[in-house]
Amino acid sequence: MDLAAILILQAVSTVATLVIISIGLAVIFGMMRVINLAHGEFIMLGGYTVFVATNAGINMWVAMLVLAPLVVGVIGIAVERLVIRHLYGRMIDTLLASWGLSLFFIGSITTIFGNTTTSQIASPFGAVRIGAYSISGYDIFLVFMAMTIVAGLFVLMRFTKFGLLTRGTMQNADMAAALGVNPGRIYMVTFGLGAALSGLAGGLLAPLSAVLPTMGAAFIAKAFITVISGGTAILFGTASASALLGTVNTVATYLTTPVLGEVALLLAAIILLRLLPRGITGRFLGRDL
């Protein structure tokens, strides 16, 4: 019984982590069809924001939940204005440009901070015990955060004017422009939002993983797999793909080893995309939430 409870909790926390690392990419890819290969580096920059801020004596929660998304969001808007906006509709070019950005960020951060970090950010909560087993309290916090992010995005997209304009632009940018909406501004804000969510992910994951210039590489593959498996509906797709792949990963890890768990995740994604080439939601929901 305790084992079942802990397994379920572990699965839920794996799912939550997938949601957190993918949602920023999902927003940018889903709404703008821009494949952002610098996604992992946005996460890394979020991690470094927390690292620098806590070293400067700023409260860790402020650094994680406010500064990380803010700083990376601003970087995202700058990237969009300087680079990405000149390349809309040219998928391969944006892919190359964002790969270049990714190398640029890794290089810059390595130059400034070196390729190792001296201090590890301590995980805030202790362990939660269930019978003979325990799970880290921080994992449960991440589950809570993933739900908050998804709910927050849903409210933003569904009930605000910005959400309406964004959904309209996403479905038909020319028509939105013909109704007076400036698509360029919507894209800029959307890219900033996606970057901010990636920054938040980096902040949230900083206590769990070593903050290193190359840490983005650990996330980007999983994030892409989740977003592509999810399909065109940003929130529902990302959430359902995370749920499926996270559960497969946890169960396979429990039955075998963590490495085979990752393999199972990949296999599940390949089978899924073979059966549903447009992802879980592509066939049924179209381009929406």
Place this chain on the structure above:
Amino acid sequence: MLEVRDLKANYGQIPILDGISMTIAEGNTVGVLGHNGMGKTTLLKTIMGLVRATAGHVRYLGQDITDKPVHERNQMGIGYVPQGRAIFPSLSVRDNLRMGCAVAPVEEKAALEQALATFPRLAPLYDRLGGTLSGGEQQLLALARCLCGMPKLILLDEPTEGVQPSIIEELIEIMRNLKQSRALTVILVEQNLDFIAALSNEVHVIQKGRLVRQVEPAHLSDPAMVDEFIGTFV
């Protein structure tokens, strides 16, 4: 109100508009009649800014708007109802209408109420997704959405295409009333002779990207005249 001078535009490498000139006075409805591929849609898209003009000028209310972005043209009072209607498929009818008044200087609630008063057929569909509506209903919605932004000039592209006859009648009725109540100026691109004749003050014939002649709207109901002027249409 609108002056188009020697307007040229390409579709990729292929020239579509080959020097169009026309002047539209405030309150008039100008019909543009032509076969498929003659440049009707491109003309409206170029006036709206969705297709870039390669030569010539578009002046609106005394201002040169040839290089203005699409959304600024809309904010200046040019409304666009495209061919195929371009309803946002995953937005409800209500949200489609809200998109229409999202950035216009109008009060949203009042604009939506007015839209439903003008288009009572949309009221029972209010919470349905735009993509689930029939062609005719979508056409009404596209026009209603455009009107929400209080445009002064409307570019109307083939509104009767794929629309059931009962709604075509309704569209004629609504457009006539709007011309009275709002002093709308309209450029209407059509292949449906009855529709264009019923609404237009003047009708131009477009052929291979040029306006080749003007016909009296009254003559469009006379098959012999139509044959003589513009060849067989239907």
